[in-house]
Amino acid sequence: MAFDGYFISKLIDEIKPKILNKRIDKVFQDENYLQLKLQRQYLTFTIGGQMGMFYLSDDSINNLDYEFAKVLRKNLLGYRLRSINQVSLDRIVIFEFEGIDLIKGPIKKKLILEAYGRNFNLILTEANDIIISAYRLIHNLENKTILPNVKYEIDESNKLLLENNSTLHLDYEEIKNKYLGVSPLLGKYLQSKHINLEETKVTPVKNLDNNQFYWFNLFDTENVKFYETLSSLIGDLKVSKKVNKKPYERFIKNEAIKLQNKLIKLADDLKKHESNILLKDIADRIYSSALDLNTKASNFEGVTLDVNLTLNENAQKFYFQYKKAKSGLDYAQNEIEKANLRLEVFDDLKETLEYLDSEEELKDFAEALTDYGYKLKTFKRKRKDEPNITKVDYLGSTILIGKNSKQNEYIFSKLAKNDDMWLHVKAGTGAHVIIKGEHTPKIIEKAAQYAAFYSSYKHSSNIPVDYTLVRYVTKVRKSETFKTTYTNYKTIYINEVSIEILTNH
The missing domain is CATH 2.30.310.10 (ibrinogen binding protein from staphylococcus aureus domain)
Incomplete structure (x- = not known):
């Protein structure tokens, strides 16, 4: 930045x-x-x-x-x-x-x-x-x-202090990674301009084309605005409007509560059905007991019987309850599996929502929520067969970013080829990213930055991102959201990610 x-x-x-x-x-x-x-x-x-x-x-x-x-x-x-x-x-x-x-x-x-x-x-x-x-x-x-009562310790940087002409013969990546205090913006400038920063006059400036700013004019455009002080420059920067996630958070929370309550009821039903399954054995023993099946009794081998029914009628009643319990048992087990899978969906949706920052991303998210019963109230959007995915052209390759389950499945199943590169944060929720074209180290790093930015780790540092060829990625079956397993992967660590770093190319 x-x-x-x-x-x-x-x-x-x-x-x-x-x-x-x-x-x-x-x-x-x-x-x-x-x-x-x-x-x-x-x-x-x-x-x-x-x-x-x-x-x-x-x-x-x-x-x-x-x-x-x-x-x-x-x-x-x-x-x-x-x-x-x-x-x-x-x-x-x-x-x-x-x-x-x-x-x-x-x-x-x-x-x-x-x-x-x-x-x-x-x-x-x-x-x-x-x-x-x-x-x-x-x-x-x-x-x-x-935390309170813990000693604060400064993370010492191992970067060097910049000296005059020390950036000669270095490229942009080497400059920003080697020297302390150098942003990507300054590093890119120093790649072609060799100046003495100590002697450079402070002239606060903002690039009106892209809202980038700095303490001296390093922008290759005349569409700039100068300020008297650095404070007035910062004060003029517009604070991004915070998007309203509460309707989606509330929906996800309420649906999760409904599912949890449903699981409690299903667990009770399952216990009841498992108990009634044993009634078949009692009915079998009634028929093999050699007793007069037309007689009535209140008890059989410690099991309470309906005194208004004959032994035969009690046995038939037990068979009926057994058959009902058997089908009910299958139904309850199936519903429990479905409810647990749906709970996983809402857990994933909750984590996905945390890293969405723009109104456009939230609109895509809300549209994806309609598959789970969410009703669009504040805006109407025509449903598309093709999800609205993000595409970034970088160094001759195209980076595809999926920001929700539907987009992730689309870029993987419809757009990706076996020799394309696939990226995702390690052991976390986030965007699936595909590189179409060359996948050099620089391109992989840029794609990994997108994977890190659109993930549950976006506010962390040293973020691990796994990458491998699409041929080594497999979709997980029996999952309501798009999930994958993968092999033959390598890991790249993204130290810091921001919108400025993403768009700096």
Whole structure:
């Protein structure tokens, strides 16, 4: 993303003189922003849309009652901002505050920003780095734990610092992967331009063609907008509208509850049928007992009989109940299998819904839900025989992305050939991706980025994506959603994925 280590360094230089040693008067938070009011300035963190950025704003947001804001108020109100430090050129920024305790005297606390886009976090710690709380509490993810009373540890990068002319003879991938603080946008620029970044003047700019931005003009277009400050540039970026997933979440939840209740009833029926299956043995023993079948009795070998019926009639009644139980047993077992399969479907749909972000993706999702009883209320769309799949042309090959079960089956069964490449996140829910054409390492990496982005792991790092030829992929039978097994695969790890990385080609 364009909010890289160099951008952050320039931004810190810009805001430091304006807010250092200022006292926190108020803390605000809504669904898109978190603000610390430092006298007349608002130190603003973006927590929605373009996540993980910070800047100075002149305007406050409407405050909502969020838990993390409450924690910050309790711990930082009245404290003064003493320092802002970046960890080398990494996207980690430490805001250090100092307050006074009547008993303990001066107390320092830190607010640490991990500006990793969708994987961003804000961690509040004591001076000794013991975590008080965090915007995102994390337990044992990639061996990193962000929980209260645990010591915060910085993930040290093994990348190098960029030196003048050090990018000579390197391609774009080598630049962004080798040097700290270099975004894909900057890395692509440095592939052909060799400049001294330390001497480059800060000229905040936004490319109006694609809404990319940076701290100096590296865009090959005249359709740009310049800003007086980096803060005004960030403040002008539009926060993506959060899509409404609640109707789909509610439908999936309600259907799952219905299925769970159905399974409880079926389990009771199954138990009853299994008990009645034994009635055939009792009827057989009545006929082989040599008793007068026309007599009436209340009991036979400890089994209660209907005293109004003869032994023969009781035996026939038991045979009838046995036959009914036998067919009922088959029906109950079949229905239990179907209900469990349908529950798996809704589990998959729930996970799929988590990584869908756009209105268009949700429309496709809602249309797929109609197969399971969902009624389209807010929009009408003509049903198509061919699903609306995403196609990306990249380095002469075509990447096909399926974002739901129907699309996944379509690209695999109808469009893919045996020698095409198939990709999917390891042990998770996500898009099935097909590469048609050449599948060089660069093309595989790009396709894997799409597989990672449209998966339940999209907000993680170091995401494992398996890939193999289509000939080694087999559809799982007796599954209501499209599932596969595969062999002869390799695994590629995607360190970070965002819409900026996906579209940077």
